[in-house]
Amino acid sequence: MKIKSSTKEYQVNIYDHFDKIHEENIDSKTFVVVDHVLYDLYKExxxxxxxxxxxxxxxxxEENKTIETALEICEIMTGIPAKRNAKLVSFGGGIVQDVTGFVANILYRGIHWTFYPTTLLAACDSCIGGKTSLNYKKFKNLLGTFYPPDEVNICTPFFQTLSERDFQSGLGEVVKFNVMFGEIGITNMEQNIDTLLQRNETKLMEFVNSSLLFKKNFIEEDEFDRGVRIHLNFAHTFGHAFETVSGYAIPHGTAVAMGTIVANRISLGRxxxxxxxxxxxEGILWKIIHVDMDEAISDMDRILSAIRKDKKQVGNSLTAVLMKDDxxxxxxxxxxREEIEKxxxxxxxxLCD
Ligand SMILES: NC(=O)c1ccc[n+]([C@@H]2O[C@H](COP(=O)([O-])OP(=O)(O)OC[C@H]3O[C@@H](n4cnc5c(N)ncnc54)[C@H](O)[C@@H]3O)[C@@H](O)[C@H]2O)c1
Ligand SMILES: [Zn+2]
Known part of the structure; x- marks a missing residue:
């Protein structure tokens, strides 16, 4: 699939093998960033x-998703014999994407960047849309830019080595897209969630593709997140709060799955x-939500205050994206407040049951 952005049109390829990586031209002008865990798993x-x-x-x-890491990579990249013609190739999940997208954006005012998303979350969602985000001090994703990759290559066999936690987190975003899609998406999820949980490659390819196609409509219409793209925030207003109060022990997609339940419960109340x-x-979502409960996560006041502090909140009233029956x-x-609390x-x- 092709994604249009104001600066470039980029290609997203989905493969059920690793051949593309073997064919990658790592010449002297190319610099490679690899997630350390991934490197150890796939080095040979x-x-x-x-x-x-x-x-x-x-x-x-999250501690390494900083401007210091980005600048360190920039500095090391001055050692290769290339400037604006340098190429960056990165392999990893959302953290590697955020750091290397930022590097590709600022180094020599923008260099060629090929991204291989290796988590399900990065593959089905974050790899398109062009956002780069860095944490600063205690502020999550405070710094950021828009800089899409020049090419995205998804190799689904990578998902086989993800921990259960990270795999299910990715499914959280897949389910979210399908719920947003409506009746057809929900039925599709009901029929396939068990096969997906078994990491069936064919199904993974199909659902990564349909998730990206769904997101593509919003980001192409509203590249810089000023309008319709706000719909993609469905479940995130509440999800971010669960992520924050857990100190990021709850991964992003799992928090989004929990946020989907909160949003729908508010709709039910209305x-x-x-x-x-x-x-x-919920029958679909509870299959992928596994959270260790501790006091921090169950502190209602902290959750409510985290929802208020969500960076998408402007003014006093609380804004959220909710669903209606159609x-x-x-x-x-x-x-x-009462609706959210309930x-x-x-x-x-x-979760305590
Ligand atoms: N820029 C965006 O649009 C955007 C959108 C959503 C989330 N994010 C960011 O993404 C981050 C979360 O990213 P994520 O959930 O993709 O994961 P991640 O990058 O945090 O990686 C999760 C874990 O999986 C490991 N890993 C990666 N690939 C693997 C593989 N194939 N096999 C085994 N282990 C592997 C990593 O080493 C890490 O331990 C957060 O920082 C979040 O803020 C960014
Ligand atoms: Zn998300």
């Missing part, structure tokens, strides 16, 4: 030919969604 098979001077191994932690539909969606997405600005309480109660 995929990365053995890359010389140390052209390689940076990134420990994918009479906008039938209980039947809400329960159907599956129309609705942007609302009047979500009450919906969040429901999720926490279920």
């Amino acid at each position: 098979r995929l990365f053995a030919g890359i010389v140390p001077e052209q390689l940076y191994l990134l420990d994918a932690t 009479g906008w969604l039938s209980e039947e539909k809400v329960l159907r969606v 599956m129309e997405l609705q942007i609302v600005h009047d979500v009450e 919906a969040v309480g429901y999720v926490l109660g279920k």
Whole structure:
């Protein structure tokens, strides 16, 4: 598939093998950044030919998703015999994407960047849309730019080595897209969630592709997130709060899955969604939500205050994207504290069961 952006049109390829990586032209002008865990897993098979001077191994932690890491890579890249014609190739999940996208954007005012998303979350969602984000001090994703890759190559066999936690987190975004798609998406999810959980390659390719196609419509219409792209924030207003209060112990996609339940419970309370539909969606979601409960996660006041602090919130009233029964997405600005408390309480109660 091709994605249009104002600066470039880029190609997203999905493969059920690694051949593309073997064909990648790592010449002297190319620098490679690889997620450290991924490198250890695939070194012999995929990365053995890359010389140390052209390689940076990134420990994918939120603490390392910083401007310091980005600048360190920029500095090391001055050692290769290329300037604006330098090429960056990176392999990893959202953390590697955020750091290397930023590097590709600022180094020599923008260089060629090929990205291989190796987590399901990065493959089905973040690899398109062009956002780069870095953490600064205690602020998550405070710094950022828009800079799409020149090419995205998804190799689905990578998903086989993901931890259960990271795999299910990726499924959280897949389910979210399908719920947003409406009745057809929900039925499709009901029929395929068990096969997906078994990491069936054919199904993974199909659902990564359909998730990206769905997202493509929004980002092409609203590249810089000023309009319709806000719909993609469905479930995120609440999801981010679960991520934050857990100190990022709950991964992004899992938090989004929890946020989907909160959003739909609020819709249920408003009479906008039938209980039947809400329960159907939850039947899918509870299969992929596995969270270790601790006090920090179950502190209602901290969750409510984190929702208020979400960076998409402007002004006093709480804005969220909610669903209606005909599956129309609705942007609302009047979500009450009581509604959220009830919906969040429901999720926490279920997690404690
Ligand atoms: N820029 C965007 O649009 C955007 C969107 C959503 C999320 N994000 C960011 O993405 C980050 C989360 O990314 P993520 O969930 O993709 O994961 P991640 O980059 O945090 O990686 C998760 C874990 O998986 C490991 N890993 C990666 N690929 C693997 C593989 N194939 N096999 C085994 N292990 C592998 C990593 O080493 C890491 O331990 C967050 O920082 C979030 O803010 C960015
Ligand atoms: Zn997300």
